[in-house]
Amino acid sequence: MVSSLGMIVSGLLLTFTLQQSSSSTTNSEEYSSIIAHLSVSAVILYVWFFEMGLGPIPWFVVPELVEQKVLATIMSISCLVNWICNISVGMLFPICELKLGAYSFSPFLAFLAFTIGYTWFLLPETRGRSPQDIKQIVTTPKLSKFPTTFFHKNGSNNIQHQQPMSSFNYSSIKESI
16 A cells, blocks of 8 residues: 555555646756756655555465466466556556646556555555465455445345355356346
């Protein structure tokens, strides 16, 4: 979460510097030099926060969440998703730059804000826990930090949890159809 916050702050600084450098007012040479240095510093900070937090996630979270017998397959999928996301960012950024100009980092900053919320509310804490404990946490239905009306349209307090997929009874689907 610190990584996402650091990336948001450095992204905001970068957006500010890009906006200042593209403004139509004529600035002094000294001011332009300061803005240029701040811009480079913001990019370095953005990359540093990414590499210290979100960057290595596909490589260390997956082994914590899956069993050894399926680790290779899940790591392959994780690597594929990671590269698809990298390609998507590379293909999307020129469009953002063309359409948004100095605010081209705004969609990415919004996604980082979403990441902070997702991490805070939905990801379990795994520090100091065994893989078996983590599996239990991930597969056991739990109450969320959100009120039940957030998840249920009828607003009832009757929460029905799904069974873990390993013990799922497929005949119940046929009966409900």
